[in-house]
Amino acid sequence: MKRKNISTALAMLLAAGSLAYAQEQQQPQRPARQNPEVFTGVVINGDNSVTFRYKNPKAVKVEVSGEFMEGSAQLVEKDGIWTYTTAPLASEMYFYTLSVDGSPIVDMNYSMTKDIPRWMNYFIISGEKGDIYSVQDVPHGTVSSRWYESKMLQMRRRVNVYTPAGYENSKKKYPVFYLLHGNACDENSWLDLGRAAQILDNLIAQGKAEPMIVVMTNGNPAQQAAPAYFGDTYTNANTMPGIAAFPDTFSEVIAFVESNYRTISKKEGRAIAGFSMGGGHAFTISKEMPNTFDYVGLFSAAGSNISRDEEKAKLLTMKKNGYKLYYIGCGTDDFLYRNVLAYNKQLDDIGFKYYYRETSGGHTWGPWRIFLSEMVPMLFK
Amino acid sequence: MKRKNISTALAMLLAAGSLAYAQEQQQPQRPARQNPEVFTGVVINGDNSVTFRYKNPKAVKVEVSGEFMEGSAQLVEKDGIWTYTTAPLASEMYFYTLSVDGSPIVDMNYSMTKDIPRWMNYFIISGEKGDIYSVQDVPHGTVSSRWYESKMLQMRRRVNVYTPAGYENSKKKYPVFYLLHGNACDENSWLDLGRAAQILDNLIAQGKAEPMIVVMTNGNPAQQAAPAYFGDTYTNANTMPGIAAFPDTFSEVIAFVESNYRTISKKEGRAIAGFSMGGGHAFTISKEMPNTFDYVGLFSAAGSNISRDEEKAKLLTMKKNGYKLYYIGCGTDDFLYRNVLAYNKQLDDIGFKYYYRETSGGHTWGPWRIFLSEMVPMLFK
Numbered sequence: 001m002k003r004k005n006i007s008t009a010l011a012m013l014l015a016a017g018s019l020a021y022a023q024e025q026q027q028p029q030r031p032a033r034q035n036p037e038v039f040t041g042v043v044i045n046g047d048n049s050v051t052f053r054y055k056n057p058k059a060v061k062v063e064v065s066g067e068f069m070e071g072s073a074q075l076v077e078k079d080g081i082w083t084y085t086t087a088p089l090a091s092e093m094y095f096y097t098l099s100v101d102g103s104p105i106v107d108m109n110y111s112m113t114k115d116i117p118r119w120m121n122y123f124i125i126s127g128e129k130g131d132i133y134s135v136q137d138v139p140h141g142t143v144s145s146r147w148y149e150s151k152m153l154q155m156r157r158r159v160n161v162y163t164p165a166g167y168e169n170s171k172k173k174y175p176v177f178y179l180l181h182g183n184a185c186d187e188n189s190w191l192d193l194g195r196a197a198q199i200l201d202n203l204i205a206q207g208k209a210e211p212m213i214v215v216m217t218n219g220n221p222a223q224q225a226a227p228a229y230f231g232d233t234y235t236n237a238n239t240m241p242g243i244a245a246f247p248d249t250f251s252e253v254i255a256f257v258e259s260n261y262r263t264i265s266k267k268e269g270r271a272i273a274g275f276s277m278g279g280g281h282a283f284t285i286s287k288e289m290p291n292t293f294d295y296v297g298l299f300s301a302a303g304s305n306i307s308r309d310e311e312k313a314k315l316l317t318m319k320k321n322g323y324k325l326y327y328i329g330c331g332t333d334d335f336l337y338r339n340v341l342a343y344n345k346q347l348d349d350i351g352f353k354y355y356y357r358e359t360s361g362g363h364t365w366g367p368w369r370i371f372l373s374e375m376v377p378m379l380f381k
Numbered sequence: 382m383k384r385k386n387i388s389t390a391l392a393m394l395l396a397a398g399s400l401a402y403a404q405e406q407q408q409p410q411r412p413a414r415q416n417p418e419v420f421t422g423v424v425i426n427g428d429n430s431v432t433f434r435y436k437n438p439k440a441v442k443v444e445v446s447g448e449f450m451e452g453s454a455q456l457v458e459k460d461g462i463w464t465y466t467t468a469p470l471a472s473e474m475y476f477y478t479l480s481v482d483g484s485p486i487v488d489m490n491y492s493m494t495k496d497i498p499r500w501m502n503y504f505i506i507s508g509e510k511g512d513i514y515s516v517q518d519v520p521h522g523t524v525s526s527r528w529y530e531s532k533m534l535q536m537r538r539r540v541n542v543y544t545p546a547g548y549e550n551s552k553k554k555y556p557v558f559y560l561l562h563g564n565a566c567d568e569n570s571w572l573d574l575g576r577a578a579q580i581l582d583n584l585i586a587q588g589k590a591e592p593m594i595v596v597m598t599n600g601n602p603a604q605q606a607a608p609a610y611f612g613d614t615y616t617n618a619n620t621m622p623g624i625a626a627f628p629d630t631f632s633e634v635i636a637f638v639e640s641n642y643r644t645i646s647k648k649e650g651r652a653i654a655g656f657s658m659g660g661g662h663a664f665t666i667s668k669e670m671p672n673t674f675d676y677v678g679l680f681s682a683a684g685s686n687i688s689r690d691e692e693k694a695k696l697l698t699m700k701k702n703g704y705k706l707y708y709i710g711c712g713t714d715d716f717l718y719r720n721v722l723a724y725n726k727q728l729d730d731i732g733f734k735y736y737y738r739e740t741s742g743g744h745t746w747g748p749w750r751i752f753l754s755e756m757v758p759m760l761f762k
Contacts, residue, residue: 058482060439100481101439106489108500111612118489119500124612135611140537144525147546156521165528168641230516231492231505260549 039081041110042096042123050123051085052098054107059100066096067366091127092366093195095120113192114228116184131202132373133195138205139165143197145187147225148256152249157218158225159253160187162197163261164204164211173262173269175380176213177295178253179372180274180281183302186226187218190372193365199373210380212271215257219246219274219281247284254292271379273297273327275368276336280304287311290318295379297327299371300334300363304343312350319352325378326354329371331361420462422491423477423504431504432466433477435488440481447477448747472508473747474576476501494573495609497565512583513754514576519586520546524578526568528606529637533630538599539606540634541568543578544642545585545592554643554650556761557594558676559634560753561655561662564683567607568599571753574746580754591761593652596638600627600655600662628665635673652760654678654708656749657717661685668692671699676760678708680752681715681744685724693731700733706759707735710752712742 043051052064057080065072068089075082075098095113097104097120106112110121124130141164147156167174179196181189190196196214203209218225221243258265270293274282279301286296298304306312326347330340347354357374361367424432433445438461446453449470456463456479476494478485478501487493491502505511522545528537548555560577562570571577577595584590599606602624639646651674655663660682667677679685687693707728711721728735738755742748 056482056484058441058484100484100486101437103437103439103481104489105481105486106500108485108487109498111609112493112495112500114493119487119493120489122612135606137537137605140528140539142525142527144523146523146549147521156518158521168527224518225516228492231503 040107048088048125049086050089051083054082054098055080061101063099064096066094068094089125091125091130093122093124093133095122133198135198136202138201140201141165150249150252152244152252153221155224158187160191160216162200162214173264174213175264175269176215176257178215178272180219180278182276182278187216188226190216195369203376208377213261217253219278221246247281250285267292267294271295275299276302287314287318290314291321294324297375299329299368300336306346315352316350327375328354329357331359331367333362335363421488429469429506430467431470432464435463435479436461442482444480445477447475449475470506472506472511474503474505474514476503496574514579516579517583519582521582522546531630531633533625533633534602536605539568541572541597543581543595554645555594556645556650557596557638559596559653561600561659563657563659568597569607571597576750584757589758594642598634600659602627628662631666648673648675652676656680657683668695668699671695672702675705678756680710680749681717687727696733697731708756709735710738712740712748714743716744
């Protein structure tokens with residue numbers, strides 16, 4: 001990709017996070033009929049401050065709230081266009097919500113993703129993090145939505161699989177990173193909100209990460225697939241009476257992946273991590289299969305606890321078997337922060353080595369994207 | 382999948398289109414904090430009438446519009462919840478837009494998809510069409526988002542590929558159906574709005590269609606991928622100065638597919654179809670490569686015209702080479718209806734055989750989903 005043409009340049013611009021800026025540049029090309037609400041959306045200014053715009057002449061009060069501010073701010077109306085400009089923002093992916101006369105809305109004309117269980121607008125500020133979370137003009141992996149048969153859950157289940165650039169045209173075997181999601185999320189969450197494909201594409205292209213397969217499962221055993229795949233917005237419980245717990249069925253996932261992909265089918269070629277409920281799943285799966293993963297990641301993990309002797313014994317078995325990385329990450333404002341520290345103490349007491357990473361932030365995607373971006377380069381080296 | 386468990390039953394319900402009904406059933410399980418606007422969304426009633434609900438105590442006027450009605454209807458407010466119930470609706474996939482005090486909104490709590498260039502809510506009414514457009518509990522194909530290198534356009538380009546259930550675990554070679562999109566759409570449109578994966582899954586499972594690979598390209602040569610993939614909502618022009626027209630680059634797509642998949646790499650194993658601009662692309666590509674496709678589909682095609690002798694000559698060459706199906710479809714309310722009939726007349730004049738399908742409806746996805754559902758069973762027999 002030596003020479004850049006218009007569209008490559010455009011893609012780079014977009015990839016650099018200047019989405020609305022690029023839109024501005026494109027105005028002359030956009031037939032008005034295609035976008036009457038062209039004055040809505042987000043403009044990322046040169047100083048990384050962000051201007052929110054919303055066209056609604058009849059509104060009485062328009063507010064914006066998001067991860068980038070405390071509480072909310074009021075937009076000011078002029079000629080029916082409401083605007084508000086933030087202070088310069090640090091490089092990140094940010095969700096925001098507009099509220100019109102007290103009712104939250106999403107801007108149908110701007111980029112959107114789905115969180116539990118609602119749709120939200122988002123934008124990315126370029127820079128250290130934003131560039132890793134954005135689509136860059138580098139070789140891209142393939143993202144496949146496949147279905148495996150779960151005998152234990154007696155259903156077809158959807159799984160998203162990232163294979164790194166070059167996978168299809170090589171004979172090489174690749175290590176596998178199993179990436180699990182939290183309560184009320186699904187197999188799409190790490191892709192949509194976690195930016196997993198972009199993070200892997202970019203870190204591999206920079207030579208910071210080994211090419212690897214990433215498997216994103218649905219950790220809700222009562223679901224065949226993400227509710228959105230059925231046109232539903234409801235995310236049902238992650239457990240259901242009479243249905244096996246997801247971690248108990250994980251051997252089926254590994255068997256599916258290792259019989260369908262060219263994998264390094266041994267401990268040194270397997271990693272598993274998750275956030276919240278998925279962190280609890282990674283905790284459970286790794287201790288119940290104590291000789292299966294060389295790399296384990298617990299991000300804001302729920303339910304990691306070895307107060308009972310038989311649980312301690314399982315970790316000690318894992319310690320005896322050996323492992324290369326046990327990554328624990330948590331935000332200092334996370335409601336699980338104390339539980340995480342308590343678990344670290346339990347590990348200290350039995351001399352179980354782990355890598356601990358603390359960051360600002362709560363039980364949100366900000367820290368989880370950071371933990372993923374930092375753990376991936378530590379894998380399979 | 383003999384035995385059905387709770388979640389399979391749920392999936393079937395959802396698949397049958399009774400999304401909101403299923404949501405109702407699930408209420409007790411849904412933590413309120415996850416969905417404060419639980420009273421928004423759509424309820425599909427037993428008689429297939431649809432009740433729209435929107436919670437907004439401060440709104441003065443709430444209206445709904447959609448493909449299922451002429452103009453719009455006003456919702457009636459009670460205790461801050463606005464509702465409106467339609468007459469019983471025919472089985473279909475329907476988009477709808479709520480308008481609050483004159484400003485269109487999308488319901489962040491209900492199912493959404495992206496059309497040009499905005500996000501819209503949708504629902505599916507079960508029955509003859511709806512069941513084919515919905516996720517059913519049948520074997521599912523794999524949908525992969527891959528990237529190919531276009532030397533002609535000098536960029537990496539995203540392409541969505543559907544491989545039928547069983548592809549991965551067979552040695553068999555499969556025919557390929559190239560599915561092209563219209564102006565301002567992209568490689569995701571046939572999946573998101575055209576329901577291509579569900580239509581193929583269901584028709585193959587019913588034994589009505591041959592298992593086939595479906596390739597969904599991006600027909601805008603100035604784009605590397607769908608704008609939404611970059612977090613943008615802007616869909617740029619399908620042509621750009623100094624960049625080759627997409628049909629001129631199609632040999633690259635075929636070469637990529639046939640070198641990366643187990644394909645029947647001859648005329649009898651290739652089909653191509655598209656709607657609007659994509660219909661024009663299918664028209665152009667099939668006549669410029671007159672011995673390449675045994676099956677061609679023009680849905681509400683833009684630009685199909687052989688008034689010039691050299692164009693006639695190309696169709697006559699195609700006629701001489703032979704082909705099995707030249708499918709032409711159009712809605713009687715389509716603004717291109719007359720052009721389509723004029724093209725049919727041109728074909729009659731040179732004795733070029735075609736299959737013509739007319740349906741009610743305009744230049745919209747309704748007719749295009751019908752044409753896809755009817756053409757797929759005619760392929761590769």
